[in-house]
Each structure stands twice: as structure tokens, then as C-alpha cells.
Amino acid sequence: MAARHSRKINSGSRGVVSSVGAGFISLDGQIHTPRSLVIPAMELIQILQGVATVLVALLAxxxxxxxxxxxxxxxxxxDIDVAGKFVRAVFPWYYLLILILAAVGALTLVAFAPLNAGLMALIAASTAYCRQYLMPRINEYRDRSRAGEAGTTEIFDKLHRRSEVLNGLQLLAVMAVLLHLAFVQFS
Known part of the structure; x- marks a missing residue:
């Protein structure tokens, strides 16, 4: 017979039999849950830490x-023209992957490592900025520069440098989170 975990609720009333998740409430007001379904908080933190570590490692x-x-x-x-077209086709997918891994990583970290979760959320937010705002402007000014429009090469270079700096900062942040997850035991 399976061991049961139970606790008393509303001891003043008689109660009714009702399903609660994987357990039940008996007529005497006891909640009965199979002990195997109860995950202690410490084990949940360890599971979340493992999932977060995998997500952050994939991101890095x-x-x-x-x-x-x-x-x-x-x-x-x-060839430079083919390479440019190829990179333009790949970058939206690259940014989408980074955005998803960083956002899900932030959600798994928030319960036990809020600073790491904040860094991952910043990575996700800055990636959304790069994907939705910066990348289209870089492409626009690259096209305008290649068409010979005056002053656009400088703007392209400035925007491209900004994307490189953001990518470098994101990489530093994700490596910091990964090292923290690898060497700190959360409890």
C-alpha cells in the first residue's frame, strides 16, 4: 500500500470527498497526497538549477x-555579396534562439538566483532590441551605403559597432551566469 502524506484542513466542518491534484480530501477534512508526488523545495531548486545550467550553457x-x-x-x-545575404538570412534566427534561451533561462533562475535571472532578462531584452530595431537599421544603412548615399557608411559603422558591443556584453553576462551556476551550490 502506498504511503500517504496527509494534513488536516478545516477541522470544524465535515467536508466532502473531492479530488485535489493527484490526491483527495476525505470526509474528515484530511488532504491525502501520495508522498511520491510531493517534491521538497530543495529538490525543486536542484532541478531548476540543472535546467537553468543546460539552458545557459546552450546559450553560451x-x-x-x-x-x-x-x-x-x-x-x-x-563571396562578400553572398556572405552578406547569408548573414542577413541567419541573423533573425540567431537572435530568436538567443531571445528564447535567455528568456526561458531567466524564468528558471528567478526562483533561486534572482541576480542571474536579471542578467538573463537583460540579455533577452537587449536581443529583442537588436533583432527588432537595430538589425533592420543596420541592413537599411548598409543598403544605402552600397547605393552610394552620402553619410550612410558612418551611420552603418556606428550601428554595426553598437551591435558588436551589445553582443560582447551579452556574451560576458552569459559566461558570468554560467560560471556562477557551475560553481555555486544553491539551497
């Missing part, structure tokens, strides 16, 4: 791989 790996392997290879191996 994705950012490092794209920044230091894919982007340079694209421009080394492909």
Missing part, C-alpha cells in the same frame, strides 16, 4: 560558435 555555446566560428567562416569562404 550558441553565441560563441556563431561569433567565433560561423561568422568568420562565412566571410572567409563565401
Amino acid at each position: 555555446g550558441s553565441m560563441l560558435f556563431f561569433s567565433f566560428v560561423m561568422a568568420p567562416l562565412i566571410f572567409i569562404k563565401l
Whole structure:
């Protein structure tokens, strides 16, 4: 027979049999829950820490791989015009992946590591800014610069530098979160 975890509720009334999650409320007001379904808070924190570590590691790996392997290879191996078109096609997906991993990572961290959750939320927010605002402007000014419009090359360079700085800051933040998760035992 399965062990039961129970506690008394509303001891003044008789109660009715009613389902509550995976347990039930008996006529005497007891809530009965199978002990195997009760997850202690400490175990939940450990599960969340494991999930968060995997998400943050995936985020760091994705950012490092794209920044230091894919982007340079694209421009080394492909003609400059083809490389530019390819990068334009890839960047929205890159930013979407970063946004999702950072946002879900922030949600898993908020219960036990609020500072890390805040850093991940900042990564997600700055990625949304890059994807929705900065990237379209970079593309626009790149096109205008290639068409020979005066003053647009400087604007393109400024916007492109901003995206590089943001990407570098995001990478530093995600590495800080990953190192913190790897070396700190949360309780």
C-alpha cells in the first residue's frame, strides 16, 4: 500500500470527498497526497538549477560558435555579396534562439538566483532590441551605403559597432551566469 502524506484542513466542518491534484480530501477534512508526488523545495531548486545550467550553457555555446566560428567562416569562404545575404538570412534566427534561451533561462533562475535571472532578462531584452530595431537599421544603412548615399557608411559603422558591443556584453553576462551556476551550490 502506498504511503500517504496527509494534513488536516478545516477541522470544524465535515467536508466532502473531492479530488485535489493527484490526491483527495476525505470526509474528515484530511488532504491525502501520495508522498511520491510531493517534491521538497530543495529538490525543486536542484532541478531548476540543472535546467537553468543546460539552458545557459546552450546559450553560451550558441553565441560563441556563431561569433567565433560561423561568422568568420562565412566571410572567409563565401563571396562578400553572398556572405552578406547569408548573414542577413541567419541573423533573425540567431537572435530568436538567443531571445528564447535567455528568456526561458531567466524564468528558471528567478526562483533561486534572482541576480542571474536579471542578467538573463537583460540579455533577452537587449536581443529583442537588436533583432527588432537595430538589425533592420543596420541592413537599411548598409543598403544605402552600397547605393552610394552620402553619410550612410558612418551611420552603418556606428550601428554595426553598437551591435558588436551589445553582443560582447551579452556574451560576458552569459559566461558570468554560467560560471556562477557551475560553481555555486544553491539551497
